[in-house]
Amino acid sequence: MNWSRKLINPVIDKEFRLRMRSTRSMLSVLLYVLALGAIAMGFIYLFLYLGQRGPQRFDPQTSQMMFYVLSFAQLVLIAFMAPALTAGVISSEREKQTLSMLLTTQQSSATIVLSKLVSALSFMTLIVLATLPVYSIVFLYGGISPKQLISVFVFYLFVMLLLGSLGVMFSTLFKRTIVAIIVTYGTGLIIFLVTGLLYLFFMGIEQRNMYVNGQSPAPGSYSWVGYLLGLNPGGAMMSLFNPSFSKDVFLLYGGSLNSKAPIELWLEFLLVYSVVIVFALWIAIRNIRPIARRKRKDKAKDALPPEQEPTVSGA
Amino acid sequence: MIEITNLSKKYGTFHALKDISLHIEKGTVFGFVGPNGAGKSTTMSILATLMLPTSGVAKVGGYDVTQHPKEVRKRIGYMPDFFGVYDQLKSTEYLHFYGASYGIPRVEREQLIPQLLELVNLSDKADTYVDSLSRGMKQRLCLARCLVHDPDVLILDEPASGLDPRARIEMREILKELKLMGKTIIISSHILPELAEMVDEIGVIEHGEMVAQGKVADIQSRLRVKKVIHIRTLEREEELAEKLRDEPFVTSVLTDNTGVHVHYSGDDAQQSTLLRQVVSWEIPIVSFQEAQSNLEDVFLEITKGGPRE
Numbered sequence A: 001m002n003w004s005r006k007l008i009n010p011v012i013d014k015e016f017r018l019r020m021r022s023t024r025s026m027l028s029v030l031l032y033v034l035a036l037g038a039i040a041m042g043f044i045y046l047f048l049y050l051g052q053r054g055p056q057r058f059d060p061q062t063s064q065m066m067f068y069v070l071s072f073a074q075l076v077l078i079a080f081m082a083p084a085l086t087a088g089v090i091s092s093e094r095e096k097q098t099l100s101m102l103l104t105t106q107q108s109s110a111t112i113v114l115s116k117l118v119s120a121l122s123f124m125t126l127i128v129l130a131t132l133p134v135y136s137i138v139f140l141y142g143g144i145s146p147k148q149l150i151s152v153f154v155f156y157l158f159v160m161l162l163l164g165s166l167g168v169m170f171s172t173l174f175k176r177t178i179v180a181i182i183v184t185y186g187t188g189l190i191i192f193l194v195t196g197l198l199y200l201f202f203m204g205i206e207q208r209n210m211y212v213n214g215q216s217p218a219p220g221s222y223s224w225v226g227y228l229l230g231l232n233p234g235g236a237m238m239s240l241f242n243p244s245f246s247k248d249v250f251l252l253y254g255g256s257l258n259s260k261a262p263i264e265l266w267l268e269f270l271l272v273y274s275v276v277i278v279f280a281l282w283i284a285i286r287n288i289r290p291i292a293r294r295k296r297k298d299k300a301k302d303a304l305p306p307e308q309e310p311t312v313s314g315a
Numbered sequence B: 001m002i003e004i005t006n007l008s009k010k011y012g013t014f015h016a017l018k019d020i021s022l023h024i025e026k027g028t029v030f031g032f033v034g035p036n037g038a039g040k041s042t043t044m045s046i047l048a049t050l051m052l053p054t055s056g057v058a059k060v061g062g063y064d065v066t067q068h069p070k071e072v073r074k075r076i077g078y079m080p081d082f083f084g085v086y087d088q089l090k091s092t093e094y095l096h097f098y099g100a101s102y103g104i105p106r107v108e109r110e111q112l113i114p115q116l117l118e119l120v121n122l123s124d125k126a127d128t129y130v131d132s133l134s135r136g137m138k139q140r141l142c143l144a145r146c147l148v149h150d151p152d153v154l155i156l157d158e159p160a161s162g163l164d165p166r167a168r169i170e171m172r173e174i175l176k177e178l179k180l181m182g183k184t185i186i187i188s189s190h191i192l193p194e195l196a197e198m199v200d201e202i203g204v205i206e207h208g209e210m211v212a213q214g215k216v217a218d219i220q221s222r223l224r225v226k227k228v229i230h231i232r233t234l235e236r237e238e239e240l241a242e243k244l245r246d247e248p249f250v251t252s253v254l255t256d257n258t259g260v261h262v263h264y265s266g267d268d269a270q271q272s273t274l275l276r277q278v279v280s281w282e283i284p285i286v287s288f289q290e291a292q293s294n295l296e297d298v299f300l301e302i303t304k305g306g307p308r309e
Helices: A001-006 A010-021 A023-049 A058-087 A091-095 A098-101 A109-130 A132-141 A146-173 A177-213 A233-241 A246-249 A265-288 A295-303 B040-047 B070-074 B091-101 B108-119 B135-147 B166-179 B192-196 B216-223 B237-245 B268-280 B297-306
Strands: B002-011 B014-024 B028-033 B056-058 B075-079 B153-157 B184-188 B201-204 B208-216 B227-233 B251-258 B259-264 B285-291
Touching: A001 A098, A010 A109, A010 B091, A023 A132, A058 A109, A058 A132, A058 A146, A058 A177, A058 A233, A091 A098, A091 A146, A091 A177, A109 A132, A109 A146, A109 A265, A146 A177, A146 A233, A146 A265, A177 A233, A233 A246, A233 A265, A246 A265, B002 B040, B014 B040, B014 B201, B014 B208, B028 B040, B040 B056, B040 B075, B040 B153, B040 B184, B056 B227, B056 B268, B070 B075, B075 B091, B091 B108, B091 B135, B108 B135, B135 B153, B135 B166, B166 B184, B201 B216, B208 B216, B227 B237, B237 B251, B237 B259, B268 B285
Parallel strands: B028 B184, B028 B201, B075 B153, B153 B184
Antiparallel strands: B002 B014, B002 B056, B201 B208, B227 B259, B227 B285, B251 B259
């Protein structure tokens, strides 16, 4: 199996072995699936038996709502899981005093950083895929297309990649794992909560300004505030479920319903955070080894032919 | 093989290394000696491409450690003073991982790893998880890891620290074997007497400065370390000690249950005159022997009064 040897480099191979041999990993999968299962069962119980009009039937519309609830719950669980799994990948090697030996091997900085990220993402993907049976309850009652399910799972992958890249970056920047984890959670909080709150805040101000001026917005106009919600994973995921959501977000009260959203929220999310991911990984790769900062200067000196080399007289 | 020129390392205002220069020939075993915090580990980290020097040049096998770190890494096996292991790997898997990280094909590794385990006397622990190995075994496994890509240079930072006497002896035997294999070894240790019989050269470093450097014998003679003569008698030990105190070149005389210890600053001819004198006193002498000063004496002599000429 030559292809697998090429794909699985020594660092990934080692990470997989270590990860799958720890009981903590197995417990994580169990607890995660239990948590999501409990949410699904709780939802069904609430709807069927605790409704205002007594026991009700579980129709496709309810099933669709359950899918939304499960998807958002999963998004929150990922937000908690990804920093914990990635923010220690480099700093824990440093704490366990194995990093220096790894850095003196022939593995490049990029290989080490990306392999560790891929390994952590693979484990998260395993956990998320392990929740598929819970989603099968939704399919039992209908209301959701497989395409929607796939798009949500691809979206999860992207969110995990985003949080994972930030986690790995902080893991190389901070010596202690606990600091890296806290900073990654802090950044996660900004992405998940602060962007949403900012959207609500500025939307409120914009709407108020409109009422004070007493003018309805020009046909086809949209507010810049919508872009803020495009930075929020919840907003982006909602736009995946409901294509008209993006339009509503950009629309001011009283605006033209015929105007189109300037950009789909999920697309804005992908574009903006792709840049963040690339930047975070670049910083991580650059910072894992001390070499490089002086390199360019020295190389320039090296490039000079011997007779042109600066000489120090009287040394 | 190792060339260090005016190497300095500063952490803020603290000078960890001050203009160190060093030249180590191929196949030499170089003992790096100095108290804690003197700069040994910093020098070794720079050689292992893990740290950038503030100024100066360090080369391994002709390659500059800052400009060609990848080439340097191919040529060195580095064992840090403190290291961890991946607990949930078996000894062979541990070596496979590092072997693969150095780009050694699996087929070659399959043959190489049993040989390495045999070299470090861990053949019977091949399938044991690393976390269940003793500290001495982990040190030896780490040494095997350093050798996995057959490097020319071994940089061993305190390889015997924290080991019990037996484990130290085992480590020393392996290092002797490596010396016979022609490896260039740079080794730091607190256990100086153990280094004495295997190092060709030593460098003594203190407060980031190289205080003395060269062949062990040269340094010993240059420093004119005082001789200690050990005399054992059948009886009249106290009388001998009294008489010795009045002899020329005798700086001090101590007695204990092993005999009389004479600190003597005379040369060999004067020492022979002293022996004749002792015999003439007709005290029953069992032995008259010059105790060999070891690396530890040299180290103490050099570092006690700061830098010397």
